[in-house]
Amino acid sequence: xxxxxxEGFIKSAQILSLLATCTGSFIGLIVGxxxxxxxxxxxxxxxxxxxxxxxxxxxxxxxxxxxxxxxxGSFSAILLKIPGTPSASATAxxxxxxxxxxxxxxxxxxAIISSxxxxxxxxxCLYFIAPELAEVALSFRAPDLFSLVxxxxxxxxxxxxxxxxxxxxxxxxxxxxxxxxxxxVMGTERFTFGNPDLLSGIHFLTxxxxxxxxxxxxxxxxxxxxxxxxxxKDSKLKDLLPSLMNFKIMRxxxxxxxxxxxxxxxxxxxxxxxxxxxxxxxxxxxxxxxxQFGEGCVEGIAAPESANNAVCGGALxxxxxxxxxxxxxxxxxxxxxxxxxxxxxxxxxxxxxxxAYSVIFSFFWANLFNLLIAxxxxxxxxxxxxxxxxxxxxxxxxxxxxxxxxxRNSFFDVYIMFSFGLLGLFMKWLxxxxxxxxxxxxxxxxxxxxxxxxxxxxxxxxSIFFTSPISVFFLCLSAISxxxxxxxxxxxxxxx
Numbered sequence: 001x002x003x004x005x006x007e008g009f010i011k012s013a014q015i016l017s018l019l020a021t022c023t024g025s026f027i028g029l030i031v032g033x034x035x036x037x038x039x040x041x042x043x044x045x046x047x048x049x050x051x052x053x054x055x056x057x058x059x060x061x062x063x064x065x066x067x068x069x070x071x072x073g074s075f076s077a078i079l080l081k082i083p084g085t086p087s088a089s090a091t092a093x094x095x096x097x098x099x100x101x102x103x104x105x106x107x108x109x110x111a112i113i114s115s116x117x118x119x120x121x122x123x124x125c126l127y128f129i130a131p132e133l134a135e136v137a138l139s140f141r142a143p144d145l146f147s148l149v150x151x152x153x154x155x156x157x158x159x160x161x162x163x164x165x166x167x168x169x170x171x172x173x174x175x176x177x178x179x180x181x182x183x184x185v186m187g188t189e190r191f192t193f194g195n196p197d198l199l200s201g202i203h204f205l206t207x208x209x210x211x212x213x214x215x216x217x218x219x220x221x222x223x224x225x226x227x228x229x230x231x232x233k234d235s236k237l238k239d240l241l242p243s244l245m246n247f248k249i250m251r252x253x254x255x256x257x258x259x260x261x262x263x264x265x266x267x268x269x270x271x272x273x274x275x276x277x278x279x280x281x282x283x284x285x286x287x288x289x290x291x292q293f294g295e296g297c298v299e300g301i302a303a304p305e306s307a308n309n310a311v312c313g314g315a316l317x318x319x320x321x322x323x324x325x326x327x328x329x330x331x332x333x334x335x336x337x338x339x340x341x342x343x344x345x346x347x348x349x350x351x352x353x354x355x356a357y358s359v360i361f362s363f364f365w366a367n368l369f370n371l372l373i374a375x376x377x378x379x380x381x382x383x384x385x386x387x388x389x390x391x392x393x394x395x396x397x398x399x400x401x402x403x404x405x406x407x408r409n410s411f412f413d414v415y416i417m418f419s420f421g422l423l424g425l426f427m428k429w430l431x432x433x434x435x436x437x438x439x440x441x442x443x444x445x446x447x448x449x450x451x452x453x454x455x456x457x458x459x460x461x462x463s464i465f466f467t468s469p470i471s472v473f474f475l476c477l478s479a480i481s482x483x484x485x486x487x488x489x490x491x492x493x494x495x496x
Contacts, residue, residue: 008357011056012365020053020061021362025369028068029377032084033076034399039069039085043332055340056355060362062336066329067119067366070272070309071374074111078301079104080396082213086442087272087308089208090280093435094293094300101296105378110246110298111305112374114254118306119367121258122265122313126320126360140267142457143465146450147474148267149443152274154481164486166432174440177202178448185452197412204441206404206413207420211434213400214421217393250302253283257306264307265314272311273442276304277435281481313363319344320356 011017024046031042043065050058073085078095091111098107140148153171180191181201192198257279264275283303284293293300312329319330334344342352349356404417427434458464465471 004353005357007354008359009361011354011358012060012361014056016057017060017358017362018365020057021064021365022369022373024061024064024066025068025366025373026064028065028070029072029075029370029373031065032069032072032074032088034084034403039066039329040332042069043329047332047336050336051339055337055342056358056362058336058340059333059359060365062333063359063362064366064369066333067309067312067363068370068373070312071112071115071305071370073308074115074301074305075108078107078111080213082396082400083208085272085308086204086208087276087304087311089212089273089435089438089442090276090304091301091308092212093280094296097294097296098298098301103296106246106298107296107301108378109375110250110301112371112378114250114257114302114305115309116367116371117254118258118261118308118310119313119370120364121306122262122310123360123364123367125262126313126316126363140470141468142450142454143468144470144474145267146447146454147465147471147478148264149274149447149450151474151478151481152278152443153439153447154478163431166430167436170427170432170434171436171440174437175444175447177207177441178444184445184449185456197410200408201445202416202441203408203413204438204445206417207441208438209400209404210417210420211424211438213396214418215424215428217397218425246298249298252286253279253299253303254306256283256286257303258310261307261310262314265311266317272308273439275307275311277439279303279307285484309367316359316363320348320359 012021027042027046028039031039043062046061046065050061053061069085070087073083073088074091074095075084077083077088077092078099081092081096083089083092095107095111098104178201180198182188182199183190189199257275260279260282261272261275264278265272280293280300280303283299284290287293287299315330316333319334337344342348342355400417401414404413405411424434427437454464455462465475
């Protein structure tokens, strides 16, 4: 074994490093469960504590929080239909229906194991092929990133199950909301109507909380059912593990999610939501029974959950090898390393190789602790379903208000959250899908930024999107994603 690799492993496996990783994982799971409490915010809160710790222990704590936050976001998505993180939005589509039908244990254990396997896959990529994958990501330019994000938006048609027109309309409404605030290139005001609170735009997490939480709270208040249809008996830990049949069903969705999550995580600014929704969409496309998606199926949880945890390892690749943050969290991690006098980039593996490998192995330990902590607390999470609604609903409402306010310390965001809640109720009454709106809110800003930068560099020549092979590849995939559901519906009508 390479002596640098061995020394890095020993550093990551020291008692204090393991304790820091375990602590970070536990904090991350809690942070991820709280709607509106982002992983970035959790790391920023913990960051000052790491200034007095050795570098290897500091990074272990932060990596544990990073991976734990990604997994924790799925818990509230499954149990309450309120995603704790944007990346868990896709998990709620099948996780909540499964929990509501009495299979919360299966849904949660599927999410936990899929997250672990996705993180494990990205760890292997991080260890073996980090430099090669980073070089691929570095070749992406503004037109290529625009085409990638557009490809992510193209799955809107797949989520418009009943009406493509309603699905596209939902997506357009989301893009209109994204245009509120400042122009990403010129910095001029747009659609603020003289309100300074709108200058910074509408935070997609505020909208996400409103779109998911308010309609869910309204449904629970109007429902005559007092609790979920949960199992009344306490299950043993071995009974909570997915069956052999479920493992067989999960393997391809996990593989899709792990691969897409790792690759998209490498791309700077792409993020977990794109990977989660793309994985969900393609797991649905290859499934023999795509109609079960959205009704509560194991594949609909396994694909996005493996993807969002694989994004973590993917985002670490450009951070460590090129010094380029893959997402906001890795940007904070770069700051943490700089505080300790360590500059991420190619020289990190040359000058501080043992430390670099200790970071890689700490990510492995973080995923392992996530699995152990989450599985050991699973019976406790399931007991949350037995909490009376008279107690649970006010707590959820308070968390939604606090989460919306905490994003930017503004009561205006709370008003925005309630406004999007009313919009979500209105769309539900009109039978319009909410997911296209959510996708547009999450990806719209990146789409416009990359579009404007590409057109500025080409002086308005749109041929720039068709001269790059990478851009053409993603545009072709986008065309297939848009036309395939239309072709499938038309073929189904003709067969009937």
